[in-house]
Amino acid sequence: MVYVIAVYDVQADRTRLFRNYLRRFLIHVQNSVFEGEVTEGELERMRDHIESLLEPGESTIIYTVSAESYVDRSVFGEDPTEDSKFL
Amino acid sequence: MVYVIAVYDVQADRTRLFRNYLRRFLIHVQNSVFEGEVTEGELERMRDHIESLLEPGESTIIYTVSAESYVDRSVFGEDPTEDSKFL
Numbered sequence: 001m002v003y004v005i006a007v008y009d010v011q012a013d014r015t016r017l018f019r020n021y022l023r024r025f026l027i028h029v030q031n032s033v034f035e036g037e038v039t040e041g042e043l044e045r046m047r048d049h050i051e052s053l054l055e056p057g058e059s060t061i062i063y064t065v066s067a068e069s070y071v072d073r074s075v076f077g078e079d080p081t082e083d084s085k086f087l
Numbered sequence: 088m089v090y091v092i093a094v095y096d097v098q099a100d101r102t103r104l105f106r107n108y109l110r111r112f113l114i115h116v117q118n119s120v121f122e123g124e125v126t127e128g129e130l131e132r133m134r135d136h137i138e139s140l141l142e143p144g145e146s147t148i149i150y151t152v153s154a155e156s157y158v159d160r161s162v163f164g165e166d167p168t169e170d171s172k173f174l
Contacts, residue, residue, distance in 0.1 A: 005092065005150060007094055007117055007120050009117045009118040009119075009120075029148060030094055030096045030146060030148055031096040031119075032096075032118075032119075033094050033096075033148065047161065047163065050163050051163045051164075054163055054164035055164075056165070057164075057165060058164045058165070059117060059162060059163065059164035059165050059166065060162075060163045060164060061116060061117055061120065061160060061161070061162050061163075062160075062161045062163070063092060063150075063158055063159070063160050064158070064159045064160075064161075065152060065157050065158055065159075066157065070152050070153065070157045071150055071151070071152055072150070072151045072152075073148060073149075073150050073151075074134065074148070074149045074151075075146060075147075075148050076134065076137050076138045076141055076146065076147045076148075076149070077138075077141035077144075077145045077146035077147060078143070078144060078145070078146050079146065
């Protein structure tokens with residue numbers, strides 16, 4: 001398993017497309033940020049699909065860390081994962 | 088040194104405030120995403136200041152990894168760091 005943080009910057013009317021797709025693998029933690037643990041195969045699939053979705057001017061950064069235990073995560077302000085819209 | 092990824096979700100007219108502050112320590116890699124290596128002291132200072140800037144409904148997530156070498160980073164679509172507005 002690999003720990004993934006994915007952040008996208010896409011046109012406002014296309015965010016739902018990315019959100020719905022990434023939600024299949026990861027947890028929605030902030031407006032355009034997802035994280036979670038996936039297999040190498042899922043990561044590969046995710047990368048390919050994200051690449052096919054992107055239009056000019058849009059981008060997605062995928063950070064991977066070999067284990068979740070290497071990553072520390074602090075949330076300041078309101079934790080959006082506690083908001084029902086992120087479930 | 089600690090490797091940091093910071094993502095914020097704040098009101099549109101307040102993004103400049105966060106951008107200008109984080110730019111002192113980190114590199115601007117996407118719309119509301121910064122990353123880079125900082126000392127423990129800088130990280131502490133950054134956390135305190137971010138917390139003081141946030142208004143209700145806004146949030147910032149700070150991920151830390153003990154070394155940059157633990158993190159792999161792939162950019163899909165246009166790499167915003169190649170755009171002069173991110174310099």
